[in-house]
Amino acid sequence: xxxxxxKAYNKNIIRAMLGLSIEEREVPKPDNDDxxxxxxxxxxxxxxxxxxxxxxxxxxxxxxxPGFEASGVIVNGGDNKKHLIGKKVSCFIQDNGSGTWSEYxxxxxxxxxxxxxxxxxxxxxxxxxxxxxxxxxxxxAIDKKANAIIQNASGGQVATFxxxxxxxxxxxxxxxxxxxxxxxxxxxxxxxxxxxxxxDNFMTNxxxxxxxxxxxxxxxxxxxxxxxxMFNSLSNDGEMVVYxxxxxxxxxxxxxxxxxxxxxxxxxxxxxDWKDEIGKDEFNRISGLLQKKIISGSLQTxxxxxxxxxNIIKGLRTYISDMSNxxxxxxxxxx
Numbered sequence: 352x353x354x355x356x357x358k359a360y361n362k363n364i365i366r367a368m369l370g371l372s373i374e375e376r377e378v379p380k381p382d383n384d385d386x387x388x389x390x391x392x393x394x395x396x397x398x399x400x401x402x403x404x405x406x407x408x409x410x411x412x413x414x415x416x417p418g419f420e421a422s423g424v425i426v427n428g429g430d431n432k433k434h435l436i437g438k439k440v441s442c443f444i445q446d447n448g449s450g451t452w453s454e455y456x457x458x459x460x461x462x463x464x465x466x467x468x469x470x471x472x473x474x475x476x477x478x479x480x481x482x483x484x485x486x487x488x489x490x491x492a493i494d495k496k497a498n499a500i501i502q503n504a505s506g507g508q509v510a511t512f513x514x515x516x517x518x519x520x521x522x523x524x525x526x527x528x529x530x531x532x533x534x535x536x537x538x539x540x541x542x543x544x545x546x547x548x549x550x551d552n553f554m555t556n557x558x559x560x561x562x563x564x565x566x567x568x569x570x571x572x573x574x575x576x577x578x579x580x581m582f583n584s585l586s587n588d589g590e591m592v593v594y595x596x597x598x599x600x601x602x603x604x605x606x607x608x609x610x611x612x613x614x615x616x617x618x619x620x621x622x623x624d625w626k627d628e629i630g631k632d633e634f635n636r637i638s639g640l641l642q643k644k645i646i647s648g649s650l651q652t653x654x655x656x657x658x659x660x661x662n663i664i665k666g667l668r669t670y671i672s673d674m675s676n677x678x679x680x681x682x683x684x685x686x
Contacts, residue, residue: 352378353660353683354453358414360405367403368667371417373660379449379457386435386458387427388442392476392657393418393451395670395679397595409445416450418681419443422466422475423456432460439466443479445623452660454683464638469646477508477652477678480622482641483634485512487625488592492522492568495590499523499564501581504572504597505545506533506675508652513570514542515650523564527557527577533675548577557584573597579604587613594620653677 354376361367381387396419401407403417420443425435440463442456449457466475488509492500500517502510505526514524518541526545528534534545544564546556561584569585571578572595582591583606593602602617609615626634644650655677658666663681670679 352376352454354416354450355418355660355663355681356414357403357417360403360410360413362404362406364400364404364671365668368664371403371663373663376416376453378455381427381429381432381457383429383431384460385429386425386432386440386460386463388421388423388440388456388458388463389426390421390423390451390454390456390683391472392423392680392682393421394477394652395667395681396420396480397597397674398480400667400671411450416453418451418453419445420476420479421451421456422472422478425463426455435460435465439468439470439472439475440464441466441475441478452663452681467642467646470642471645473654473657473680474645474652476680477654478641478645481508481652482512482645482650483626483637484509484594484620484622485516486637486641487622487629488570488594488620489513489516489520489522491590491592492517493520495567497522497567499525499566500568500570501525501527501561501566501584502570502572503527503548503577503581504595505537505542506530507572508678509572509594510570511653512650523566525560525564525566527581528675530675554580561585568592570594571602574602575600576603578602582606582615582617583609585609585615588615589613590616590618592618592620654680656680657682659683 356372356374359370422441425438428435442458442463444462504510505528517524526542529548531547534547537545565586567586567589569581569591571593574596575598579602657680666679
């Protein structure tokens with residue numbers, strides 16, 4: 352089988368990408384409780400970029416196959432999993448042995464989600480991370496009975512899902528983006544309150560709208576000064592949930608008096624921990640609801656480009672230049 356191989360981590364993203372190679376590997380053999388998935392597509396996520404830089408919390412023995420997420424069809428299984436052959440699945444894999452940027456994947460049963468027959472396989476490739484991350488994080492705002500939330504990186508897919516799910520629950524959303532063109536795009540898609548971080552009047556606009564809407568939950572995917580500004584804009588008893596660090600900078604300029612006297616907090620969101628916390632039955636229930644939304648078209652991952660292995664370097668360069676343009680899918684043979 353063909354697979355993308357990473358032979359060395361490199362903090363310089365260009366050098367890290369140039370170090371990727373396409374090589375032939377043997378199709379893995381399943382143990383009793385394993386399945387083999389023939390990959391339909393695997394997305395490129397910010398976590399994948401961090402992984403090949405050696406900056407992610409998952410470090411694999413090298414050479415390693417990158418990629419944590421994919422869709423496909425089970426084509427083989429161990430003795431205990433033969434009944435799953437032929438099933439359409441999404442998978443999320445973070446162990447040392449497997450990566451999803453390959454034609455075939457070895458997966459444990461806990462790594463897969465069995466899909467509805469009507470599920471689009473390109474959407475399914477992006478199913479196991481972003482929709483559940485958005486659902487899990489928005490649950491906090493619902494539990495707090497929030498009337499409004501605030502988030503950055505609002506052109507990204509997680510933020511898009513958070514916004515759409517928030518509107519479904521009658522929660523106002525204050526979106527923050529870096530570029531005016533992203534602001535215009537979000538407004539054309541129905542976003543109600545969009546601030547541009549680079550505007551000269553950004554802080555004035557942020558103060559005015561947060562004084563008006565009084566957000567009690569913030570979602571930070573950026574870090575740095577912007578995260579501190581969002582935290583400081585929260586109402587008393589507010590909580591900022593950190594789920595990314597796109598700026599590569601630590602959060603700064605938090606008002607410590609807010610923590611002491613106004614009961615504001617900062618927490619982190621980890622999808623694996625959340626999944627373990629809610630339990631398998633609840634996760635499966637949420638999976639069913641999210642699949643229905645995707646099949647109906649009410650929740651959709653924006654897919655910008657599909658590429659074959661042969662074009663992976665060019666595709667990655669395009670993706671990192673502007674991640675808000677949509678997902679990059681790596682498709683074996685670009686089917």
